[in-house]
Amino acid sequence: MTVAVVTDSTAYLPTGMAHAHGVHVVPLKVTLGQREGRDGVDMGPAEVTEALSDPDATIGTSRPAPAEFAAKYRELLAGGATGVVSVHLSRRLSGTWEAARFAADEVDPSLVRVVDSRSTGMGLGFAVLAAADAALDGSAGDVVEAAAAEVAARTRVFFCVDSLEHLRRGGRIGAAAAWLGSALAVKPVLHVTDGLIEPLEKVRTLARATTRMVELAERAAGQGAAQLAVHHLGAPERAKELVHRLADRLPAARPCLLSEVGAVLGAHAGPGLLGVVVVPPAVP
Template identity: 45%
Template sequence: MAVALVTDSSACLDPAEAERRGIDVAPLHVLRDGRDYREGVDVMPEDLAGATTAGASPAELRGVYGHALERSEGDGVVAVHISRPLSGTWEAARNAAKDFGGRVRIVDSRSTAMGLGFAVLAAADESARGADLDAVYEVAVDSAARSRCFIVVDSLENLRRGGRIGTAAALLGTALSIKPVLHLHEGRLVVREKTRTATKARTKMLDAAVDAAGDPDPAARTRSRPVDLAVHHFRSPDVAESVAQRLGTMIETADGVRVTEFDAVLGVHVGPGAIGVVVSPRVQEREETEGFSTGSH
């Protein structure tokens, strides 16, 4: 058949697109008022104040992997998941995969949202071309490693409370009234730059996205590399559309800009008003033009 792809709901993929591309999505969980809500399965509460989150369990992932492996008719499964430092999902995935005799390969994307989503889509493209399990895995690893994720939030308190950012960094946004630009570095959310206003922070975020779209080698720096772009938001669609328009004019090599809302699990941590940008240079063009060799996680 073909290698099957699995991810989790933090990838923020459109459900119709995931179904069309043959990607199984394991739900992450929002916990509020004693109830467990599964992302993409249950209707989420409108008010997420005080909610917490949980990753997918090994039992849940075994079920998803088993279904995907059956669908692949034995060709195997590549499962690309949210960054290990951000969730217990990767550890649960590693435990679940042990039951499938090497036919399920796990990728720590070291990312989330479309930093994870673009890696899954690139791997799905490779599978559709008839690639084997090892090749699909390598494309997922490579694409995830290329992606860069930046985010500006209205408040760092939710991230501090959920343990996704340190207390010292959170103080920047409270006692010092700083609006930091955050980014994912080695799978962790850290402060990249400090600004005084949300407008300046979003401008700095866009500048960082433009840099990420160029060649990392200063001797060969160019803006000609095709890239995939996404703008995420949590309950701030108008700002997201404005950011997407600016981003599209700044990076001309993108074939449009996806605009999508953070899923509820991510929304619990980033809070209302959060805006994120994901830049993902495409794997195929890079390999063909520069002879890039893949690595592994």
């Protein structure tokens, strides 16, 4: 009997990793024109990439309903879990955390703990894996919750996009809106900080943006066994090259995970997204 760990589909864990770690995933929803489906179940990166190629396409995303989370929590508790820790993407980017919080209050707030990772992608995923490891060790709910929060607090996320337009349409652009006028002349490098997507710097070429992300990742990782992940949307060769460059520059780091983002994050970032997630070693 252990604590069950729940997350949402925007963690974008590599294929099979959620199952291997006993993590339960509640998907967000994606609307492509007249079609609606579940992120990572009915709709994936290929579908959203195709839809984004049409400038007239209508694309939307939405959180799971609180009832979906409540049903999952009840199922896990009825199945013998001693508690649930539910870890989600930043509440400043989505209403998913809020939906999970409503569900926890409805089911039993003493048994269901909800964590805001203040990130997304593997910025969320590494926090989820930390919670899963603690749960598999037999830790109590408060310890599992703390493990997720501690890793989330150390995590850094850097990424570049071909265009800020998709982030603008989705209202996720934040202070980077000031760059829109020069967006055609630059490749923006962004990061997730304090739960929001914020501009970091502008560079002139895609190659320079990639090099800059390697430099930023190296600085964030430090000298120890950092955890690394690379994300992309429709850019597998660039992503593999980035993985190799990180391995060369950070030989002490753990093997880098590689994962294409799904429909929800892809809808907001657009094709050509390339990103690095870094969790530096904990300070003794």
